[in-house]
Amino acid sequence: MSIQIKTAHMEATDCSLITVEACMMRGFSGLQLIGSHTDVCKSGLERAKAALEAIGFKLPQRKVVLSMMPAELRKDGSQFDLAFALCVACLSNTQLKQEKLGSWLFLAELSLNGELRPVKGAISSALLAMSNGLEGLVVSHKNLDEITALLNLRQDGPLTLKVLAFKHLKDIIAWLQEEASAKLPLTISDNREKASGTFELKPNFDDMILSETMNKIALVIACGRHSLFLYGSPGSGKSMFCSRLPSIMPKMVAEDHIESLRIHSAFQANVCHKLMIGSPPLRAPHHQASSAAVLGVPECPGEVSLAHGGILFLDELPEFRRDLLEALREPLQVSYVTVSRARRKVTWKSRFVLLGASNNCPCGWFGSVRRRCICPTSKVLNYKRKISGPIIDRIDIHINMEEFMVDRSSLFVRSSSMNSKNDEKTQTQKLRNDVELALAFSNKRNEHLQVDYNCSLGSEQLHEASQLSSQSFQRMISAFGLTSISNRGIAKALKVARTLADLDQSKVIQEQHFRLALSWSHESCAKERGDEAYGLI
């Protein structure tokens, strides 16, 4: 007699169905695992054995062979522990209802005392169970929140997948024996409210004074998902501004949200609550991070993929390794990254808003009105040349962050007065409101173009979205005398101008929108800093 139990193996965000088959054979007593697998996978046999003994199960005094199919696929991970334990339990106790085993997917790591631990890849496994028409999924209670978040997103389709979340192996055994005393497992309906939650994010813009320009920039990025490069002296608020942007961005659309959940679930066993409720992720790797950490490896997603649907913030951009910055061109262009090692090649989705911040020189005070720069000219030039042209060219908005010369005490007066008036909207709420209105306007227009954000508008679509006739566009170009700006530069300015027009609920791009967008181009920004004198533009 053999027992078959289904479980899953992860390969990036894809999952494949694995069947663990067990039978007793002649030979020395003990457990033997066959089929291609790693050491982590094999050590699951010992965990399963210890967990079964801990709950008082007598192991069969015969040789038990466990086979993992398909045999040629190299299996990795600790999610097979539960399947191993149940196979051995069913062989030694014939009272367990085996008919439940064939149509369910079992996925959990076991501790030595029989507790169920969460595993990576629960989201992809749930999608796999659905696509294979399985009846349900048995997981650790710590994986339930993320699966609930996934099923909440798929409310439009039929909710056919049952999910049972247990805390201990003995509860699963009791469920299989259909004992009246069995502890009821947690299910999706118990958990639905917990995984939804309100969308209140911190940090937000309530504790920051925004100039008129930065206010506009925040709105433009949140609506159009344009990339941004901030230049400025230390303490001018570059990092503060970037880290607060997710608080005004709308919830991720279902497609991006599911993909982001899959990527984060492949990265770690528990997905954070912010991501479960749909808040766009913000990833800010250190400038000494390795290529593997930023771009990913076949086994694990990198920062560019963890930022999918949200923001990748590179503080001190010129300090990042040049080859790493060059490698960002692929995800920026095609919204995915392909990584390979030995014979494995994996593609991770990575569509993000790139935010970069940099000082103007190594000491940080070049162009500042507060302190004098002490760097020799050659060092300033080297610093500025660290970022290659193609990367700069792919960034839509360039801004010199102005130094705030305000009375410092006003910082506190402002925040306390905002707190005292409960009926008045906070700065973050106002910004979020403006973003929602502009997005509703632009989504309506972009719907038939099949584009979700203005940053993704192609040249043909841009022409239609701008609502400008060729003559008026030509007139606008000649009025500004744009000889030094490349065609790509003009297209970028036009996209940003489209978002500015959306913020004003204007169907046609007006001259003032295009003028403001052009003032945020790399060339204008460099001229403002005085880079012309160094021959950099």
Ligand SMILES: [Zn+2]
């Ligand atoms: Zn300096």
